[in-house]
Amino acid sequence: MSAATQPKTVTLAHFTASGAELPLLRMSTAGSVDDGKSSLIGRLLFDTKTVLEDHLDDVKKSKVNRATRGIDLSLLTDGLRAEREQGITIDVAYRYFSTAHRKFIVADTPGHEQYTRNMATGASTSDLAVILIDARKGFLAQSRRHAFISWLLGVRTLVFAINKMDLVGFSRQIFEQIREQSNTLLSLLDGVHVHFVPVSALDGDNVVIKSERMPWYDGPPLLDILETARPSIDVAALPLRFPVQTVIRPDPDFRGFAGQLASGHLRLGDEVTALPGGQKSRVARIVTFDGDLEEAFAPMSVTLVLEDERDIARGDMLVATSKVACQAQTVEATVVWMSEEPLVAGRSYLIQQGPRVVSARVSRILHRWDLERLETRVASSLSLNEIGVLEIEAAEPLLFDPYRENRATGGFIVVHRISNLTLGAGLIERESENISECGPLSPEERLCLRGHSGAWVDLSKVQECADALERALLNVHLHVVRTEQPELRRLGLIVLTFGLHEGTPDVVVDGNDLRGAIEAIRAKTTLDTLHAFGEGEGI
Amino acid sequence: MAQSYVLSHLRALEAESIHILRETAAQFCNPVLLYSIGKDSSVLVHLARKAFYPGKLPFPLLHIDTTYEYPEMIEFRDRFTKEIGAELRVYTNLEAINAGANPYDLGTAKCCHLLRTRALVEGLREGNYDAAIGGGRRDEEKSRAKERVFSFRDKAGRWEPRNQRPELWNFYNGAVNPGESIRVFPLSNWTENDIWRYIELENIAVVPLYFAKPREVIVRGQTLIPLQSNVKILDGEQPEIINCRMRTLGCTPCSGAIRSEAGTSRSIIEELVSFRRSERENRVIDHDQEGSMELKKREGYF
Structure with missing residues (x-):
């Protein structure tokens, strides 16, 4: 039987959270050596009763115990032999704990060795970062670095846990000093929500339960902040982005595009545009194993069937026609370098954006960040753990949104062509503005930048619908003007005329069918030249 | 309206695992799902069926049979794989069994090394698989907490915890050279309770x-x-x-x-x-x- 006949259906409620359920919180933790990060996480796991008795027995039996009294909770999290022996955390570790209200995934990142690489990795999927500060040492350069990298990777809630308050006599003055030391940095990071909590991870003060030893602190304990934090960006509310992972074709009657919505939502009948290329179609079916849906939202994994036969393959992206993603071959991106082999301008790499892999060359390094001073410097290469802003030329179009607007489509990883190692992570800022070097604007390029071709729309018979029509066209990002110069359509403008002119209009509006008029205008202005234009020369 | 656009915890995990399974099928020439018959394997196979619906599973299931497993497990394996129409492959380290490997004489550590670890490495080599999908979860044991979703293995099938590929967002780098392989863990973020x-x-x-x-x-x-x-x-x-x-x-x-x-x-x-x-x-x-x-x-x- 063909899968296309009589599909069963299922409602969206089958997938959504019930009333009180809070979305999973993904968080990262960062701290320097001896800030007590492992102890803090051990404390969170222990006090939320996530630690299992036999794991605790293993810790008690361990040959290593750095705690001066009681059990060493940090041993709960140092998983690798080398870490246990050296008393340090080497690699990002993922921990899971839950309270009655919420489930948490913690990316626990080491503070010393390869700090930038690991911090960036942990922060890339996090909504919130807990940054540990040793109360005795204050707000150091490394605290600044931790906050900056988290922010760069898109984390918008920062919680500074001022630890070891027991060693500074629970001093309010010291706590306030550290808060003030952070002001300069925080003024640089726009859009962040910041919390400061004085804690003692060793004894558990203000971790799960409010401390009685710091009555001057009137805020909530750390766990309360984690339990009530909201993800800063609602991905389902962003424009639709659906990277195609694979095409499912079990029989000649079914051709579905399988993927996970990176952002946005869609309904049956919605118009989508396939990038690169710009072919349009509508959503005919939203297929899941559990049944067909009428709508879906990020981050659901679904399979889409379109109304028309379209040549779409892995690595393409279906996007909302009303707000398409950027498509460019030369982009500016912030890159975190993660390899011992330095990044050098002029070298060629592979760039992977989810399922899309393209060949690319680093055309120049615009600057490097000095993470100690948070200033930019001139650079010709990037070493391990350095961050710089680069211009990248890809052999095929990159499909993206600026990283600040959409974390799911603004990032990429850099892969070595021969060893296949992941060398770095990139955050696309924008299409490169190399305006002066581009030469004259060709008619094709102008059309391509506008996203549509021009048309002459004759409104001489129904002038009263002009306002509604203009508004509707502007709403879908078409370039529309009211003028009595119909020849301007050659420049890619949609010209609304009211008088009589020589020549043949593309569309004559003669009734009050506004929707019909818009469809006719869009049909006349759809670009067929986009695809040919997108094929750049190889690198 | 936006209020209802929140996935439940289990559906979010499900969507993530389906995404990982589709990446695996798309990135590799010859992937295989390591089927251990346990509950995590049952969940993994269920998710794989969801990922490729209405198509069939695009990879076979491989069971490393130590010959010391419970008879109920083998019965279940044969019935279950037949019911869902999956292709089942079975590998046993016959060389070790014929040489008399058993847990009573060798001790559990050595026996396990021969009948599971070696058998797995040999079974993957024999099938020339470039990706092996497993049901491992990060909450199971401490060293697993540092495991990647796509975990690189060298030509000898070894894991080097100090030199893993960084894994950012949900972008998985599965590129390998001949003889190298990737172990894929779609259930990484699930806990026993979630399962x-x-x-x-x-x-x-x-x-x-x-x-x-x-x-x-x-x-x-x-x-x-x-x-x-x-x-x-x-x-x-x-x-x-x-x-x-x-x-x-x-x-x-x-x-x-x-x-x-x-x-x-x-x-x-x-x-x-x-x-x-x-x-x-x-x-x-x-x-x-x-x-x-x-x-x-x-x-x-x-």
């Missing part, structure tokens, strides 16, 4: 050994060992009938049962909430020596 809740939600079939009933067992230390054909009764041990269930499945001499009254997935979930002991505790092999799971993984164990 049981999902089994209940989706009504997924699992081996009946997971559910409590009166069984004839030997009490050995903290562990209950169900009386099966090839369990040796030591001096002074008396079989008893105890209400118990298995928390993880493995070979008969190595995986013990726990006292339990939980006969359904719902009652297992309730029991888990009150549990303070981890599920791998009854696996004798994990506790052979401190950090022993990491050592096995470096050699190629899943």
Whole structure:
């Protein structure tokens, strides 16, 4: 039987959270050596009763115990032999704990060795970062670095846990000093929500339960902040982005595009545009194993069937026609370098954006960040753990949104062509503005930048619908003007005329069918030249 | 309206796992799903069916058969794979078995190395698989907490914990050169509790050994060992009938049962909430020596 006949259906409620359920919180933790990060996480796991008795027995039996009294909770999290022996955390570790209200995934990142690489990795999927500060040492350069990298990777809630308050006599003055030391940095990071909590991870003060030893602190304990934090960006509310992972074709009657919505939502009948290329179609079916849906939202994994036969393959992206993603071959991106082999301008790499892999060359390094001073410097290469802003030329179009607007489509990883190692992570800022070097604007390029071709729309018979029509066209990002110069359509403008002119209009509006008029205008202005234009020369 | 656009916790995990499985099928020439017959494998296969619906599973299932597993497991394996129309492949380290490898004479650590770890590496080599999908979860054991979703193995099948590929966002780098491979863990972010809740939600079939009933067992230390054909009764041990269930499945001499009254997935979930002991505790092999799971993984164990 063909899968296309009589599909069963299922409602969206089958997938959504019930009333009180809070979305999973993904968080990262960062701290320097001896800030007590492992102890803090051990404390969170222990006090939320996530630690299992036999794991605790293993810790008690361990040959290593750095705690001066009681059990060493940090041993709960140092998983690798080398870490246990050296008393340090080497690699990002993922921990899971839950309270009655919420489930948490913690990316626990080491503070010393390869700090930038690991911090960036942990922060890339996090909504919130807990940054540990040793109360005795204050707000150091490394605290600044931790906050900056988290922010760069898109984390918008920062919680500074001022630890070891027991060693500074629970001093309010010291706590306030550290808060003030952070002001300069925080003024640089726009859009962040910041919390400061004085804690003692060793004894558990203000971790799960409010401390009685710091009555001057009137805020909530750390766990309360984690339990009530909201993800800063609602991905389902962003424009639709659906990277195609694979095409499912079990029989000649079914051709579905399988993927996970990176952002946005869609309904049956919605118009989508396939990038690169710009072919349009509508959503005919939203297929899941559990049944067909009428709508879906990020981050659901679904399979889409379109109304028309379209040549779409892995690595393409279906996007909302009303707000398409950027498509460019030369982009500016912030890159975190993660390899011992330095990044050098002029070298060629592979760039992977989810399922899309393209060949690319680093055309120049615009600057490097000095993470100690948070200033930019001139650079010709990037070493391990350095961050710089680069211009990248890809052999095929990159499909993206600026990283600040959409974390799911603004990032990429850099892969070595021969060893296949992941060398770095990139955050696309924008299409490169190399305006002066581009030469004259060709008619094709102008059309391509506008996203549509021009048309002459004759409104001489129904002038009263002009306002509604203009508004509707502007709403879908078409370039529309009211003028009595119909020849301007050659420049890619949609010209609304009211008088009589020589020549043949593309569309004559003669009734009050506004929707019909818009469809006719869009049909006349759809670009067929986009695809040919997108094929750049190889690198 | 936006209020309703929040996925439930289990559906979010499901969507993530489906995404990982599709990446695996798309990025590799010859992937295989390592099917251990346990509950995590049942969930993994269920997710794979979802990922490629209405198409078929695009990869075969591979079972590493030690020949010391519970007969109920093999019965379940054969019935289940036939029902869903999956292609089942079975590999056994016959060389070791023929040379007399068994847990009683060699000890559990050496036996496990030969019949699981070596068998797995050899089985993957024989099938020339470039990706092996497994049901490992990061919450199971400490060294697993640092495992990537796409975990690189060199030509000898070894894991190098100090030199893993960084894994950002949900972008998985599965590029390998000939002879190298990737172990894929789509259930990385699931906990034991999530697994049981999902089994209940989706009504997924699992081996009946997971559910409590009166069984004839030997009490050995903290562990209950169900009386099966090839369990040796030591001096002074008396079989008893105890209400118990298995928390993880493995070979008969190595995986013990726990006292339990939980006969359904719902009652297992309730029991888990009150549990303070981890599920791998009854696996004798994990506790052979401190950090022993990491050592096995470096050699190629899943």
